[in-house]
Amino acid sequence: MSLPTTTRAWSIREIRKDSFDGIVYQEKVPVPKLGDRDVLVQIEAVSLNYRDLSIPRGLYPFYIKLPVIPGSDCSGTVVATGSKVIRVSKGDRVCTLFNEHHLTNPITQEAAESGLGGAVDGTLRDYAVFGEHCLVKAPPSLSVIEASTLSCAPLTAWNALYGLEGNMLKPGDWVLTQGTGGVSLIGIQFAVAAGAKVVATTSTKDKAEQLKKLGASHVVNYHESPNWGEVARSLTPGGKGFDHILEVGGAGSVAQSLKAVRLEGVITIIGFLSPSEKQPPVMEVLNSLCVVRGIFVGSRQQFEDMNRAIEANNIHPLVDSNVFPFEDLKKAYQYQWEKKHFGKVVIKVAK
Incomplete structure (x- = not known):
């Protein structure tokens, strides 16, 4: 089976202080080729944080690059791995690490500047290539929707x-x-x-x-x-x-x-x-x-510790009753911006 070469994606193209209209939908964005230590993930669900809303409105006080694919949190399935990948395997359900290089504490300057959806292209797309170092296996007890919330708020x-x-x-x-x-x-x-x-x-x-x-x-x-x-x-x-x-x-x-x-x-x-x-x-x-x-979220080591505790104590993150389809991203942003939610707002990416 051939691997996908393009993906649907949302992209923050410009800052709009009064709306989310600076976010643009794109139908065919190239998927990078897989390196030896890279992992191709089919993203199934993405949850939102206040940070995601603040970036396109110019309220985020830290570095971002434009254009950038937004989103830091997700759960998805490993589709393919590079030849030297050992931490995950094809078929594993995984979550992304908020700061790609925050593997252990203390956090470094490099790690602090590697935030998905801000400094680095994020998760609001169908397929993405990540280094194996910034992926964590999702707790088996959680649904795809629940697991998509773990990268930022719970950690x-x-x-x-x-x-x-x-x-x-x-x-x-x-x-x-x-x-x-x-x-x-x-x-x-x-x-x-x-x-x-x-x-x-x-x-x-x-x-x-x-x-x-x-x-x-x-x-x-x-x-x-x-x-x-x-x-x-x-x-x-x-x-x-x-x-x-x-x-x-x-x-x-x-x-x-x-x-x-x-x-x-x-x-x-x-x-x-x-x-x-x-x-x-x-x-x-x-x-x-x-x-x-x-603090600035947490490390990969803490993520793995947290997931063990979630499993051991049968903890389920609270998700808002409204789960939005991928095409309705701006509606999801506005819904959270207006504080209509209780629990995490999730966007279902997989068709």
Whole structure:
């Protein structure tokens, strides 16, 4: 059977601050030839992250190349391998590594600059050639759709909870998550599976009920309690505060996280902060005597550790009820941009 020489693909051709019209559909994009250590993957599903939306609107603060095929997350099937490939085989279901060269920690500058869908062509296409080093076998217990969500949000949550040696999540720890984004939702599941207690924040009663179903012990409505950091802290034993806080709210919420963290606790800054929001002074960390840590997704080694935990604990990432066909990519982008989703937004690529 001959290998495909062209593929359908979406391409970000230009930045449009007020729409996603800078993304263009292309019918026949050349598929690169297979090198000795390369893998040809038929991409079956791609999940979206806020980063994917921010890039075509000019909001992403890191390097991108234009034009670029968007998308960092995917699950797919290995169609063919180069002669020296040993990590995967034909027929394996695989996921992509967000940063192609982030194999182990600590992250290097080279790894930080190898992000799929930004610095490097990404996953929103039928077929792609990847180096074997940047692929990870998908957990067998997950569907194609579920597995497509793993590359960014779950791996980021895993890194937040387990990535700092000496401060890894353990049974009995208290964890604070924020909102209902992908990192927070799977973070709740990871923490509960580890025997930790979770307090979550949200803005509506409906979402609060969903968070409790995922395993949150308490939910704080940040609209009803603007000083939610202290309210959340009061729920911890003796009001001592949280061992881990997944800080996804941006500059406006960091001040509340500093009120909620325990002495020597860890606040992990996830995503990029909006430059328009006022950020608390760095010296506020001294008042809280805590660790504030910024992360950039996670390594391949952490990805493999996470997948073993997903299998062992029968964890299934939460996927939004609307799964979009490949042709409706812009509709999927707009749907997430308007915050109509609960769980990961997924695009089904395979016909």
